[in-house]
Amino acid sequence: MSTLAAAASTGEAVQFWLLGTVAVIGALCTVLMKRAVHSALSLAGTMIVLAVFYLANGAYFLGVVQIVVYTGAIMMLFLFVVMLVGVTAADSLKETLKGQRWLAAGLGIGFGILLIAGIGNASLKEFNGLGEANAGGNVQGLAALIFTKYVFAFEITGALLITAAVGAMVLTHRERTERARTQREQSEARVREGKQVPPLPAPGVYARHNAVDIPGLLPDGTPSDLTVSPTLRERGQIRDVSRESLAELKALERRTEDWLGRTSGEEPRPPSSGGTTPTERKEEAKK
């Protein structure tokens, strides 16, 4: 197969430069994005690009596994945990060690130069290509190796996976040591505290906005934070439209005045929604 030849074709070069740029941008976004969700999505993009590179390098099985396992399972696990944890998990900007960020960035650049210079100095002129190794099929070749030469590592991997699954369950499982409070006990405690006995007030008070992120208004017109879910309050995603509607009302009044002022010299037209149609007016004229 031509893609498995020792020297890459022009098409592969174009693919490399295009997708390699995407991969590097995705990696940079993973590091630099402020919200963890954006980082996770950038990393998923980078992983998909890497899957294409595996396919281009003749690792067909690994390319598919990369998409199924990494972008399909691991990144979705990450997103799951971000949704579970990340509501308040903004990165703290307080520096515990002074100048640590710049030092880390400088060290990273130095490390990168070192690595790339090392690769540049290595004698990597001869490429054999995978044409021979993949002759009987990539998956068959891998299977023959895994179940003969690497069978011990394969067995150990099974033990590792089981240990990881049990470990995750042990770490996240929480044993309940006390009895759960019944609904009656909860309501009695609420009355005893006397803080908020009835249910919390509902959000959204306008005809145009009844979304959950719009706070309800108190009698004096100020928005009440109690009406919005605490999750949205933590994220600062409360939309206050009380001023908006007042401004809209003012604009409407001004427009009405403009309209009346302009049409004062002309014959006053009936408002379009007044209910009198032209035929009705004709009948009135006949009478």
Add this chain to the structure above:
Amino acid sequence: MNPVYYLYLAALLFTIGAAGVLIRRNAIVVFMCIELMLNACNLAFVTFSRMHGNLDGQIIAFFTMVVAAAEVVVGLAIIVSIFRTRHTASVDDASLMKL
């Protein structure tokens, strides 16, 4: 184009991941950067496999993926349990062994 460029890309991605581990404080993002480093290593292994004309590099990359999956499961479980007790996902705040 010489396929050695894949190695340069792998080195670049590994560097970005390592710098991210040092720079970021959010434990989840630090974990993602570790994943990025593992992926860069996998790309290097696959390229080496192509260089040498045998499939051993791909086998190693395959095992790396399995280990990465196990590591992510345990690591995210630890992050979730730390978040439960301390209500933070910042690596600076988890400075005590027990709370």
